[in-house]
Amino acid sequence: MLKKLRTVKYKNSIKLFLLICASLISTQALTDNIVDASDSRIEILTESTSITPGDELLIGFKFTLYPGWHTYWENPGDAGEGASIKWNLPNDVSASEILWPGPQRIPVEPLMTFGYEDEVVLLTKIYTSEATIVPLNLNALVSWYTCKEICIPQEAEVSIPIKLGNKTPSVSKAILDQTLKEVPIQFEGTYRVQRLEDSYILQGQLENQDQYDSIYFFPKDYGLTDYTKDQFYEINKDSFSLQIKAAEIGIENRTFEGVIAINKGEAVSFIEINYPLKAKPISQEFNIFTLIFFAFLGGLILNIMPCVFPILSIKILRFVEQSGDSTYKTMQQGLLFSLGVIVSFLAIAALLVSLKSGGESIGWGYQLQSPIVVSLLVYLFVVLGYIFMSNMVLGTSLARLSSISLGKGDSIESFLTGVLAVIVASPCTAPFMGSAIGFALLQPSFYSVLIFLGLGIGFSLPYLVLSAKPSLLSFLPKPGQWMETFKQFMAFPMWASALWLLWVLSSQVNNQEVIQVLLGSLLIIIGLWLVEKNNSKTNWIRWIVRLPFILLLIFSLWLIPTSYSDLDESKQNQLAYSPQLLEDLREENALVFLNFTADWCITCKVNESVALKTSKVRKLLTDKDITYIEADWTRKDPVISSALEEYGRTGLPLYLLFPSKGDPLILPEILTEDILLSYLNEVQ
């Protein structure tokens, strides 16, 4: 019997409650339990119309929504409210919370809501006890909202009569069972959640899942994620990662709870996750001025790193030639050089900040994760070494490219030397730089820019000072042959840098591709030699000789490997870092030394050779039963990137020493054997 149509009109607030008395004839019951409201209707589905005391009974409320209308999930999103069922049951009968099927996104520009369109069944389990008196009536007050642009509250009072008898599957049992499958199940695989600056990264492994196309996270609690922003997912062979913008509202959620929708074509399945969040990411207690000072120091020290020192020293030696007097011209050159340096550092800052906001995990040295960049730097260092060794004059050859038409050779040259100095400095990290840049990238863009500015000023300061007061160099011998010898000698650090970069490359690509880059280097040198030997005064001959140079250059660029390849042999049998491994070890209260390293991180490699891998340290690690784990960041690895972020770093090196209980110690970036041994001796 269909009872009556009903809508709650909030305008006049007249509650037209309808009591649905289900038919006592069980076969009729289903079609009869329907309430039609203006824009939706509900239908009561029972698994069985009869039970014996002690049985459990599954009940469904099927909402049919008219086209364009929707109702809400448990968390409605930015606005709205999920349905509520208020049971009025005998004492020894209880009802479960609503079992919500996974929702869908329903945007209400510019907001986002989560809910259901067309049709949804909300399930409840009813528990009876041995003492329950059957037959009984299950009474409930159901309220829900159906919304389009506007929302209409609707209510229905339902009374479901249950007879005494064995449970017999009703016609609606199939729908109820089907719905039960749409209710999210607990995540079976492993997963974890990392809080980054303004987003959460959810990474997990799905077991027993076939290929799926996309995933989406629906949060359960307010204040966790920004509902309106797109989520970015990456699906790998057997894992996924999902980046979700955090809500800006400023509530500190303690758990990351919600439902992941896994989409496979038309089909969707849902899994539930609940991950405890750390109280607050560990942040370093540096203020911005300390960090700018650190960046400044780092920039200063960068001048004497092997990749930069040759270029600058040769450039500075030219002041000696210019007789040691400060002139307007040398001063101007110094300023232009500084400008070149600072502009380049600011360009790097801008690039890093924009990559960062694009969701890339980056840090200083990040560029060396690309075999293309590494190969190009190899070529550059080979070329620079050749120029030092030969009679070509650095700078003029560089500046000639751009300054012929301007006729301002020296000015452009100084500026370009500044740019070049930054480029050759890019694979090097000086002490103090790591923490400053690492911190800079976790900060709002404005601070990043300030820190890079500090770095640039520190880097260009020695040159600037010497250009203003060349007499500071008066302790040097008079200009002469020694300068040429010095210049030639400086080719060796350049080639050593190239060698080191090749070694970095060798852990990214296979042997053959490393040989290709070596071949490319040879071809470039042949090309340069051709250009150098060509002293012809005739224009067209000069051009003809340049042609093979250009061809050789193009060919060597073509030889550059463009992607990672499988390594020929696996790396040393170190314990490799994984969050799971660390967690397990921590649970066992083990002492752990965690080394974040990469082949391209020179400081890391130096630390390893002078401290980490010495026999004394090795012995102490074994004696004290400290587990040594390496997190190798030579190749891009989001897991390691996010672990670094957790400790406020975006760059290397980072050494963590975990005592058996409590927070890890962060060791200095520059390790000596003594420092390391004292830390290791003290850890409990």
Place this chain on the structure above:
Amino acid sequence: MKSFLISILFIFTNACIAFVEIDSAAPNFELLDTYGNEISLESFKGKKVVLEWTNHGCPFVAKHYKTKNMQSTQQLAENEDAVWLSIISSAPGTQGYVTKEEANKLTVTREASPSHVLLDPTGKAGKLYSAKTTPHMYVIDEKGILKYQGAIDDAGGRGFMFKDLLKAKNYVKNAINELNSGQKISDPITKPYGCSVKYAG
């Protein structure tokens, strides 16, 4: 390059709806009230200000007015010499959009006592405050610092229509009282609940 484009995109999408931070300056806006006066938030510096996003057609708002819960909150604000601004961000043609006259009539029939009812048909003030629901409440202190944002009370969540609002914990009243006695606001941010603000699509 891809990442760069994405980041540019981010900047644009971020511009759509702003967000206001507790304990920082409440952004200023200028809107016309229902008597045609230009009202700017800044001009109330020195007084506490309560912002109420409203839409008379929304069942959530309707219940707060019918039970006099909203009016009693307005009364408390008035007694404490706070300015109450009811803001209507419904776009023309959507639910809650009213003319000046209709708005004034609503104030009378509902026995409401806002200091001003402000019309924001373009939604600029609403988006500036990231107002998402009606009601959505904000409390600003005498120095123009945002001290509270969120729901009017803790009656939100499922089953709102069944709840007794007079027994609910009124966050706005608490915030005003705590500001008066110089206390820290105990719940500065809560989840707003209600209908979506009817911004122009």
